Amino acid sequence: ETGVTQTPRHLVMGMTNKKSLKCEQHLGHNAMYWYKQSAKKPLELMFVYSLEERVENNSVPSRFSPECPNSSHLFLHLHTLQPEDSALYLCASSQSTGELFFGEGSRLTVL
Amino acid sequence: AQSVTQLDSQVPVFEEAPVELRCNYSSSVSVYLFWYVQYPNQGLQLLLKYLSGSTLVESINGFEAEFNKSQTSFHLRKPSVHISDTAEYFCAVSLSGAGSYQLTFGKGTKLSVIP
Numbered sequence: 001e002t003g004v005t006q007t008p009r010h011l012v013m014g015m016t017n018k019k020s021l022k023c024e025q026h027l028g029h030n031a032m033y034w035y036k037q038s039a040k041k042p043l044e045l046m047f048v049y050s051l052e053e054r055v056e057n058n059s060v061p062s063r064f065s066p067e068c069p070n071s072s073h074l075f076l077h078l079h080t081l082q083p084e085d086s087a088l089y090l091c092a093s094s095q096s097t098g099e100l101f102f103g104e105g106s107r108l109t110v111l
Numbered sequence: 112a113q114s115v116t117q118l119d120s121q122v123p124v125f126e127e128a129p130v131e132l133r134c135n136y137s138s139s140v141s142v143y144l145f146w147y148v149q150y151p152n153q154g155l156q157l158l159l160k161y162l163s164g165s166t167l168v169e170s171i172n173g174f175e176a177e178f179n180k181s182q183t184s185f186h187l188r189k190p191s192v193h194i195s196d197t198a199e200y201f202c203a204v205s206l207s208g209a210g211s212y213q214l215t216f217g218k219g220t221k222l223s224v225i226p
Contacts, residue, residue, distance in 0.1 A: 004154070040120070043155075043201065043216040090154055099145070100214065102154030 006103035023074040023091030032074040037088040113138040117217035132187040134202035141207035144185040149199045
């Protein structure tokens with residue numbers, strides 16, 4: 001199994017839908033992250049969980065709702081998104097101040 | 112707060128030619144510096160990092176980067192590129208001793224290796 005697994009890899013949703021992105025890490029790390037990657041923009045940190053507690057929330061709209069039920073799983077719940085939310089959503093994990101290990105991403109298209 | 116500037120959004124280069132991808136950072140305190148690589152349809156992978164010690168750091172696939180404090184730069188170089196090096200490269204900076212969640216990424220440089 002790869003270190004960080006994201007599902008689904010591709011998601012198309014309407015603005016009124018509710019969907020969730022899932023991330024699972026098999027590396028025994030104690031921190032997990034959601035990043036948003038849009039074309040021609042720097043990678044944007046959305047949320048950080050360390051030891052299952054949210055430690056960072058970079059002014060992300062409330063239509064994005066993270067959940068971290070345990071140190072191996074991270075979800076991003078999506079509700080009433082806008083077309084400008086279309087992007088690649090990357091999950092990552094790390095151990096303390098170590099390097100980030102990324103998943104392959106979930107490509108989201110909002111119609 | 113720290114910031115990162117990658118001066119080139121796209122760099123085309125012929126196979127076996129040398130390449131340099133430029134990265135400059137801005138910070139008033141000591142930093143850690145990183146280069147990540149993203150191959151098509153994949154997530155980012157750490158290529159190399161500078162935390163302390165020797166200012167020249169190397170990766171296992173022939174890339175190297177040199178930390179230049181006076182010029183606030185961390186340029187990535189390879190003397191001879193291969194087709195498989197085609198990817199997007201991201202420079203990142205964090206404050207020394209800070210957690211990984213304080214990484215600031217540049218906008219990325221797309222390296223295209225031409226056969």
